[in-house]
Amino acid sequence: MAEVVALATPEELSSGTAHTEHAKSGGLPQFDPTSFSSQLVWLALVFAFLYFVFSRFSLPKIGRVVETRNDKINLDRDTAERLTAEAQTTMEAYEKSLAQARNESARFHAESADTIKKQTEDAMKVFAEKSEKQLKATEKRLEDGKAQVMDEMHTIAAEIASAAAEKIVGISTDLSAAKTVVQSVNSKLSKAA
Amino acid sequence: MDEHSPLHQFVVTPIVPLHIGGVDVSFTNSSLWMVIGAVCSILLLTLSMRKPQLVPTRSQVLVESMYSFIANMIKENTGTAGMQYFPLIFTVFMMVLMGNLLGLVPYSFTYTSQLIVTVGLALGIFSLVIVLGIVRHGTHFFSLFLPPGVPMWLWPLVIPLEIVSFLIRPITLSVRLFANMMAGHLMLKVFAGFSVAMISMGALGWLGAMFPMLFNTVLTGFELMIALIHAYVFSVLCCLYLKDTVELAH
Numbered sequence: 001m002a003e004v005v006a007l008a009t010p011e012e013l014s015s016g017t018a019h020t021e022h023a024k025s026g027g028l029p030q031f032d033p034t035s036f037s038s039q040l041v042w043l044a045l046v047f048a049f050l051y052f053v054f055s056r057f058s059l060p061k062i063g064r065v066v067e068t069r070n071d072k073i074n075l076d077r078d079t080a081e082r083l084t085a086e087a088q089t090t091m092e093a094y095e096k097s098l099a100q101a102r103n104e105s106a107r108f109h110a111e112s113a114d115t116i117k118k119q120t121e122d123a124m125k126v127f128a129e130k131s132e133k134q135l136k137a138t139e140k141r142l143e144d145g146k147a148q149v150m151d152e153m154h155t156i157a158a159e160i161a162s163a164a165a166e167k168i169v170g171i172s173t174d175l176s177a178a179k180t181v182v183q184s185v186n187s188k189l190s191k192a193a
Numbered sequence: 194m195d196e197h198s199p200l201h202q203f204v205v206t207p208i209v210p211l212h213i214g215g216v217d218v219s220f221t222n223s224s225l226w227m228v229i230g231a232v233c234s235i236l237l238l239t240l241s242m243r244k245p246q247l248v249p250t251r252s253q254v255l256v257e258s259m260y261s262f263i264a265n266m267i268k269e270n271t272g273t274a275g276m277q278y279f280p281l282i283f284t285v286f287m288m289v290l291m292g293n294l295l296g297l298v299p300y301s302f303t304y305t306s307q308l309i310v311t312v313g314l315a316l317g318i319f320s321l322v323i324v325l326g327i328v329r330h331g332t333h334f335f336s337l338f339l340p341p342g343v344p345m346w347l348w349p350l351v352i353p354l355e356i357v358s359f360l361i362r363p364i365t366l367s368v369r370l371f372a373n374m375m376a377g378h379l380m381l382k383v384f385a386g387f388s389v390a391m392i393s394m395g396a397l398g399w400l401g402a403m404f405p406m407l408f409n410t411v412l413t414g415f416e417l418m419i420a421l422i423h424a425y426v427f428s429v430l431c432c433l434y435l436k437d438t439v440e441l442a443h
Contacts, residue, residue: 028200030308030375035205037217039304042224043313046231047288054287055280058238062260065245065253072247 157182197389199382203306203375223310226302230291259286263428270432274439278432281321285314286428293374293420297413305423306374311367318431319363325438337437366430373423377416384409 029035158178165173195201207219241252249257263283267275289305296303304310326334338355339348387405391398 028375029203029205030306030371032205034217035221035223035307036309038207038211038219038221039205039223039307039309040313041216041218042220042227043304043310046224046227047284047314047317050231050234050288051280051284053235054238054284058235058242059260059280059283061242061245062238062257065242066257066260068245069247069249 154179154182154186157186197386199379199386202302202378202382205307222302223304223307226292226295226304227288230288230295230304233295234287234291266425266429267432270429271436272439275432275435277439278435282428282431282435285318285431286424288314289370289427290421290424293424294417296374296378297416297420303374303378305370306378308367308371311371312363314427315363315367318366318434322434322438325435329438330441333441334437336441362430362434366427366434370423370427373419377412377419381409381412381416384412 155175158175158181161182162173162175162178165171165178205221205223207221208225209220211218211220237252238256241250241256246253260283263286264276264279267279267282271278292303292305292310295301296306326337338352338359340351340355343351384405388402388409391402391405394401
């Protein structure tokens with residue numbers, strides 16, 4: 001109270017006209033009790049009216065709006081979560097089928113590679129056998145030819161030798177004996193070589 | 194009272210003199226600004242929520258953040274059970290906020306700078322706390338005056354202290370608001386008075402008058418902050434006092 005009076009003092013000094021009024025009201029207009037009753041009554045009235053309007057209309061409405069929004073947000077979030085989960089499941093299924101397909105193709109690839117390899121090997125084997133056989137036959141024919149030729153050569157040599165002996169020395173020789181001599185000479189020559 | 198006195202802004206003048214049963218209930222400038230405040234707050238709350246949008250408009254954001262601000266304040270200070278006082282606290286907040294803010298409009302009247310108004314509000318809350326406290330807790334309500342864990346030999350000291358601190362609540366609550374509002378408005382008016390006085394001194398005075406005016410500009414911003422803070426402080430304290438009616442700490 002002392003402070004309040006002190007606040008009022010310079011004002012009181014500056015305006016002499018207000019002095020009497022101040023003295024009556026105790027310094028500040030706020031302490032003039034004549035206005036108390038009307039201010040209290042109007043405060044109560046306005047407050048009661050405001051309380052009535054707020055509690056009945058304004059606040060429930062705002063509350064509903066806020067509530068609706070929160071519900072909507074929660075619902076949307078739930079939906080989003082559900083969709084995310086669904087997407088996750090789909091993704092997993094896709095990855096699974098992808099892996100399966102990959103395995104399948106790898107297996108198929110390996111299988112066909114094996115088949116082709118086997119087929120190739122078989123074909124190679126058949127070809128190798130066939131060519132060996134042919135080679136052998138050819139070799140045999142060659143050998144036979146060679147032997148025949150050699151035999152013929154020996155015969156010719158024996159004939160020539162016997163003819164020569166008959167002409168030079170005048171003896172007739174047995175062809176088969178001459179052939180034997182040629183053969184032994186030939187084998188001696190080939191040994192020496 | 195002198196028109197130019199810084200205190201003149203606090204004088205209550207009847208607009209429509211009314212007497213009912215010997216009691217003065219005149220419609221005064223104070224009443225007028227209470228009604229204006231009420232109309233403004235109802236209009237704000239009604240118009241901005243007329244077509245509520247899922248994605249709120251600007252005014253809707255303002256109103257909804259006020260709503261959730263008060264709701265959170267009650268939940269934090271009074272607990273979830275305190276939500277029963279939500280309309281009450283909201284009304285107190287709007288009443289004080291409108292009084293403080295409208296008071297900053299030039300030539301207006303600041304009803305929150307009237308001690309009787311703040312006392313009325315504070316005593317209203319205070320008596321509500323006592324009545325509801327006794328109705329709900331019976332005589333157990335008076336255990337409020339004995340904090341738990343105090344040794345018995347301290348009781349004669351602690352109990353009177355607690356009683357005094359309880360009874361002083363409406364006084365501190367009302368005087369805090371009243372004094373802050375009055376001091377701020379007094380200061381604004383005093384500096385405005387300086388400017389006016391300087392202008393009367395001629396050309397140089399016009400220049401000099403700029404300084405109190407600039408100071409007043411800054412002060413008005415400051416007062417705006419004070420207006421918001423004290424509306425908040427008043428309602429927070431109401432929440433804290435009402436907490437005793439929903440749950441006793443011991």
